[in-house]
Amino acid sequence: MKIAIASGKGGTGKTTLSTNLASYIAESRICVLSDLDVEEPNSGLFIKAELIHKEDKFKMIPEWEKSKCELCGNCQAVCNFNAVLKMGKMIMVFPELCHGCYACSELCPTDSLPMKQKKMGELKSYKNGNLNFIESKLIIGEEQAVPLIKQTIAYVDDNFGEDVIKIFDSPPGTSCPVIEATRDADFVILVTEPTPFGLHDLKLAVETVKQMRIPFGVVINRHGIGNDSVELYCKEENIAIITTIPNDRLIAETYSQGKLLYPTIPSVKEAVISISEYIENINSQKEGETK
Amino acid sequence: MKIVFTAKGTDMDAAMDPRFGRTEYFVIFDEDSKSVDSFDNRAIEGEAHGAGPKTAQKLGELGAEVLITGNGPGGNAATVLKTMGTEVLVGAGDMTVTEAYDAYKAGSLKKV
Numbered sequence: 001m002k003i004a005i006a007s008g009k010g011g012t013g014k015t016t017l018s019t020n021l022a023s024y025i026a027e028s029r030i031c032v033l034s035d036l037d038v039e040e041p042n043s044g045l046f047i048k049a050e051l052i053h054k055e056d057k058f059k060m061i062p063e064w065e066k067s068k069c070e071l072c073g074n075c076q077a078v079c080n081f082n083a084v085l086k087m088g089k090m091i092m093v094f095p096e097l098c099h100g101c102y103a104c105s106e107l108c109p110t111d112s113l114p115m116k117q118k119k120m121g122e123l124k125s126y127k128n129g130n131l132n133f134i135e136s137k138l139i140i141g142e143e144q145a146v147p148l149i150k151q152t153i154a155y156v157d158d159n160f161g162e163d164v165i166k167i168f169d170s171p172p173g174t175s176c177p178v179i180e181a182t183r184d185a186d187f188v189i190l191v192t193e194p195t196p197f198g199l200h201d202l203k204l205a206v207e208t209v210k211q212m213r214i215p216f217g218v219v220i221n222r223h224g225i226g227n228d229s230v231e232l233y234c235k236e237e238n239i240a241i242i243t244t245i246p247n248d249r250l251i252a253e254t255y256s257q258g259k260l261l262y263p264t265i266p267s268v269k270e271a272v273i274s275i276s277e278y279i280e281n282i283n284s285q286k287e288g289e290t291k
Numbered sequence: 292m293k294i295v296f297t298a299k300g301t302d303m304d305a306a307m308d309p310r311f312g313r314t315e316y317f318v319i320f321d322e323d324s325k326s327v328d329s330f331d332n333r334a335i336e337g338e339a340h341g342a343g344p345k346t347a348q349k350l351g352e353l354g355a356e357v358l359i360t361g362n363g364p365g366g367n368a369a370t371v372l373k374t375m376g377t378e379v380l381v382g383a384g385d386m387t388v389t390e391a392y393d394a395y396k397a398g399s400l401k402k403v
Contacts, residue, residue, distance in 0.1 A: 082341025097341045
C-alpha cells in the first residue's frame, strides 16, 4: 500500500504529516517512510534511526566519441531537451539537461554516443524498530530530480513487500518530480492550508491527481487561519476532507525543535489516528478487491 | 564585424532584451556594411529545456563575433559561446540597441 503525501503549495505540512503519520503507524506495524523531495529532503530532521545502508545513485548520459562520428546531426534532431548540440565539427553534450532517454545514443548510426554512468545522488536507508526510513539526495549542481525519485521508489519496492504501508513524502508543486513521486501511489493525501494561496495551489494539485486517476483526499493544516474557502471548494467538488490539524503555536515550537508532534500534542495525535484509520480502511478495501 | 544584440524589437531603436536564451529577437549590426538585420527567436518559448545552448547555437549560425546582452548567458550557453569564440558583453539590459552599441564603443560594457 503506497500513500503519497503531496500538496501543490510548499510549506503546508507534508513533512510534518509524513513523519508523524509514519512514526505512529510504526508503533503497531512495519512502515516505510521515504523522502522523495530529493532536491531538499528534510524528513530526516525528525526521524531518529540508525543508518543501515548507503549507496550512490547514477544516471546514464551520452558521451561523444569523435573518431567514428560522421556529424549527421541525428542526435541533435531527436533530443527534446537541447542536451545534445552539433556545433560545427563537434557534438556538445550538456549532462545537466539530459533526461537519460537514450534516444541520441540508440539512434546514432555510428555508435558515437555511448551512454556512461554519472553520479547524481545518494540513497540512505535507516531503521528504528518497525520504522524504515529511506532518503535520497541529489548532489549539488544536479538538476534532474526525476531519475533519482524513480530509483528511490524502485529501491523501496525491491526491499519491502506489497503489504507494508509506504508513506512517500513528495516534493511540492505539480511538475515532473511530483508526477514521478505520486504516479504509483494507491492514494494521495493533499495537505493544504485554508488560505487563498492554499486553495489556489490545491486546485492545481487536484487537477493533477485527477488526470492521473489516483484516489485522493485532503488534510487541512493550520485550521483556523484564513477562511473557509478550501472547505467550500472540497464540498462543491465532493472531495473528502480526511481531517484537519489546528493552527497552534505549540506545534510550531515543537516542530522547530525537530521533534515529532503527536507524542505530546493531543490534537495532532487525533488527526494522525484518523488519517491512519482512513488509510487502513482503503487498504482493506483494496485487499478485498484483489481477493 | 557582426555584432548581435538581444532585443525586444527588430531595429536599432528597439529596447534591449536583458535575457539571452529566451530573448525575443536578435538585432544584427554589420559594422563593415553598416547594415541592420534581425532574427525572430520567439520560437524558443516552446522549448521547456535548454533554451540557452539552443540560442547560442543560433548565434553561431548567424556568424556573430560579438554578443551584447543584459544579464549574460547561463552556464550551458556560456560553454557554447566560449567554444565558438564569441566575445560576450553584458550590462546593456536597460538600454536601446543604439545606446548599447555606443556603450560598447565607449568601452563601458562589462566583458565576460
